[in-house]
Amino acid sequence: xxxxxxxxxxxxxxxxxxxxxxxxxxxxxxxxxxxxxxxxxxxxxxxxxxxxxxxxxxxxxxxxxxxxxxxxxxxxxxxxxxxxxxxxxxxxxxxxxxxxxxxxxxxxxxxxxxxxxxxxxxxxxxxxxxxxxxxxxxxxxxxxxxxxxxxxxxxxxxxxxx
Numbered sequence: 556x557x558x559x560x561x562x563x564x565x566x567x568x569x570x571x572x573x574x575x576x577x578x579x580x581x582x583x584x585x586x587x588x589x590x591x592x593x594x595x596x597x598x599x600x601x602x603x604x605x606x607x608x609x610x611x612x613x614x615x616x617x618x619x620x621x622x623x624x625x626x627x628x629x630x631x632x633x634x635x636x637x638x639x640x641x642x643x644x645x646x647x648x649x650x651x652x653x654x655x656x657x658x659x660x661x662x663x664x665x666x667x668x669x670x671x672x673x674x675x676x677x678x679x680x681x682x683x684x685x686x687x688x689x690x691x692x693x694x695x696x697x698x699x700x701x702x703x704x705x706x707x708x709x710x711x712x713x714x715x716x717x
Contacts, residue, residue, distance in 0.1 A: 592627035592657055594691035599629070599657060601684055601693040604664065606700050612668050615700045617684065618715055619655075619663040626658025631688040633665050635709050637679035638695055645677055646705065649687070653711025662715035669703035676702045686712070 592599060604616035619629065633650040655663035679702075681695040 589626055589628040589656060592629040592686075594686070594693055597625065597627050597657065598622040599693065601696055603696065603699050609668075612670050613701060613703070615667040615669070616664050617667065617682075619657060619665075619712075621657050621659070624659055626656055626661060628654060629657050629663055629686060629712060630654035631686040631712070633709055633712060634685040634687055635667065635707070636683045636685075637677055637698070637703075637707075638681040638683055639678075640680040642681060642683075642695060645679055646707075648707050648709045650709030651711040653713050655712050655714045663712050664715040665712050666710040667700075667703075668708040668710070669706065671701045671703060673704050677705055678702050 598621055600620050600622060602618050602620070604618045606613050606615040608614075621627075630653070632652050634647060635650065636647040637645045639645055650665055653665065655661070657663055679698040682698050683692065683695045685692040
């Protein structure tokens with residue numbers, strides 16, 4: 556039996572079963588999923604990573620790790636709020652949907668991309684990040700990057716690749 560014919564007629568699960576690798580029921584079962592992350596419950600930590608310049612823009616990664624021993628799945632959209640010295644919101648941006656595992660051997664990252672200088676710079680003292688839908692809100696982190704222009708692009712959560 557040809558693999559392409561089997562795939563067309565029975566799908567992937569049927570093809571796996573036809574070649575004796577597993578029963579159709581076993582082939583259709585997805586691997587177990589990790590529980591959803593919570594900033595407080597899983598003791599998640601937000602930190603600035605080393606920024607780098609790409610053309611005229613600064614790419615500022617923010618990493619998310621855990622102090623806990625369990626692995627969980629963080630999913631949602633990062634909401635980034637820039638705060639002044641009194642923790643009042645100066646401006647905010649919402650990132651795109653993403654997900655990543657977080658655990659002792661896994662970290663997540665999302666990127667802030669912006670230009671510096673110009674007439675309309677923002678001078679934040681802190682950044683506060685919330686993960687929309689699931690994760691919760693991180694404690695404000697001291698802004699250590701260069702002063703951004705008034706427009707920031709927030710990327711999606713994704714696995715940190717060392």
